[in-house]
Amino acid sequence: MDLAKLVDSNREAMVKTLQEAVRIKSVQEPAVPGKPFGEGPARCLAYMLEEAEKMGFRTQNVDNYMGWCEYGEGPEMVAVLGHLDVVPEGDGWTRDPYSGEADGENVYGRGTMDDKGPTTAALYALKALKDSGVPLRRRIRILFGTNEETGSQDMKHYLEKGGEIPVCGFTPDGEYPVINGEKGIINVTFEREYTQEGGLVLKEIKGGSAFNVVPALASATLLCAPAEATRILEQYGEKDPKVRWEVIPEGLKVTAEGVQAHAASPEKGENAIGRLLAALGDLPFAADLHQALAFLGQKIGTEVHGESLGICLEDPDSGKLSFNMGVIAGDEGKLTLKINYRYPVTKSYEDCAPRLDAQFGEAGFRKVSEAHKKALYVDPKTDYIQTLLQVYGELTEFEPKTICIGGGTYAKSIPNIVAFGPIFPGDAVREHLPNEYWEIDKLVLNAKIYAEALYRLAK
Numbered sequence: 001m002d003l004a005k006l007v008d009s010n011r012e013a014m015v016k017t018l019q020e021a022v023r024i025k026s027v028q029e030p031a032v033p034g035k036p037f038g039e040g041p042a043r044c045l046a047y048m049l050e051e052a053e054k055m056g057f058r059t060q061n062v063d064n065y066m067g068w069c070e071y072g073e074g075p076e077m078v079a080v081l082g083h084l085d086v087v088p089e090g091d092g093w094t095r096d097p098y099s100g101e102a103d104g105e106n107v108y109g110r111g112t113m114d115d116k117g118p119t120t121a122a123l124y125a126l127k128a129l130k131d132s133g134v135p136l137r138r139r140i141r142i143l144f145g146t147n148e149e150t151g152s153q154d155m156k157h158y159l160e161k162g163g164e165i166p167v168c169g170f171t172p173d174g175e176y177p178v179i180n181g182e183k184g185i186i187n188v189t190f191e192r193e194y195t196q197e198g199g200l201v202l203k204e205i206k207g208g209s210a211f212n213v214v215p216a217l218a219s220a221t222l223l224c225a226p227a228e229a230t231r232i233l234e235q236y237g238e239k240d241p242k243v244r245w246e247v248i249p250e251g252l253k254v255t256a257e258g259v260q261a262h263a264a265s266p267e268k269g270e271n272a273i274g275r276l277l278a279a280l281g282d283l284p285f286a287a288d289l290h291q292a293l294a295f296l297g298q299k300i301g302t303e304v305h306g307e308s309l310g311i312c313l314e315d316p317d318s319g320k321l322s323f324n325m326g327v328i329a330g331d332e333g334k335l336t337l338k339i340n341y342r343y344p345v346t347k348s349y350e351d352c353a354p355r356l357d358a359q360f361g362e363a364g365f366r367k368v369s370e371a372h373k374k375a376l377y378v379d380p381k382t383d384y385i386q387t388l389l390q391v392y393g394e395l396t397e398f399e400p401k402t403i404c405i406g407g408g409t410y411a412k413s414i415p416n417i418v419a420f421g422p423i424f425p426g427d428a429v430r431e432h433l434p435n436e437y438w439e440i441d442k443l444v445l446n447a448k449i450y451a452e453a454l455y456r457l458a459k
Helices: 003-009 011-022 039-054 116-132 153-160 226-236 272-280 287-299 353-362 383-395 440-458
Strands: 058-062 066-071 077-083 106-108 139-145 168-171 178-182 184-193 201-207 217-223 243-248 251-257 322-330 334-343 366-373 402-405 417-419 437-439
Touching: 003 011, 003 116, 003 440, 011 039, 011 106, 011 116, 011 440, 039 058, 039 066, 039 116, 039 139, 066 116, 066 153, 077 116, 077 440, 106 440, 116 139, 116 440, 139 153, 139 440, 168 383, 168 440, 178 383, 178 417, 184 353, 201 272, 217 272, 226 243, 226 251, 243 272, 251 272, 272 287, 272 322, 353 366, 383 440, 437 440
Parallel strands: 077 139, 077 168, 168 417, 178 402
Antiparallel strands: 058 066, 066 139, 106 437, 184 334, 184 366, 201 217, 201 322, 217 251, 243 251, 322 334
């Protein structure tokens, strides 16, 4: 049995399948009857299921939320979890993002790397196993998701409909070697109302764009008399070179600059909201507003691990809790704050969220929304983790080791799955960017790795 040769024999067919998948624009659109994520994702799902049927696999379409193909027999099932939906193409392309163009070295277009290419590699890995005729004691199922980019409601529907849970498996929607741990992620929104009176009034405060982005800019507009503006500027205006104070007809405008970064690694950025709050914290606002700003400045400020809030959890696998004030918005009567924090893989929601909520509550804030994705952690000594590492070590030149990340992958959407590929150490990350493409050699190599890994997991 030579699975690698069988994969190589299907190189051209694999490229063609990927090209056709890329040509289907599978960005989420408004739902239509029978198509919960719109026309494109449903079309791409139908195409991949048709390709799987041609290869002789059992298939099922689960209400156009997702579908699957399967090979083999046995009471247990090993799964590969891929997705066919893509993010919008955006601006900056020099090629047609949905051409599926191939030049012999690369395939170009949205989804080539994330995640149509890796999912196609998994399909042809399964074909190699079928063509080899090797006996297996477990079934192998490829799950074709269509909503990974915008909420993973596809896999939620699969589970709600009684979809079988694999005994083990992987998603080719991360990076190599094996991501055995992903921090828990909490997005929470707090609001606080207040009254203002006196000679200094906060008219507007704003900054940031999303929970998961360290904001690079934040500003506040203050109403006050010209004499008060001059006094404040003289007394407070030179403390931080990255905070600009500008006299305007209605009073003052204060602008703080930071450095943008992903909230999974907030230490790589500088939070402009925290910097702005530090600048505003000493100003003579009315007591109610001053209390709110002082709490945020003193308890959070520019900290990135929740130290002053007492939630700086840590473990040896994934390091410290990460904390990001992603968005602030306020006017003369209400302040809204959006926070993203990520707790270590061996900790829990209960270890941090109640303490955070209690302190915000004591400061007069009200929690208005919260979304939580639990941490994922699989012991590196687990058999299937060791199998994946062994295959990776044998088929590549890289060190086989487990890694934990602050971000979240598709693996969290169904039990017993970890991220395994497709990005190798040192590879350029092109997903979600203009001119996305994937090397054909990497497409084929991934298929070889997945074929061998599936064989060992299912034999």
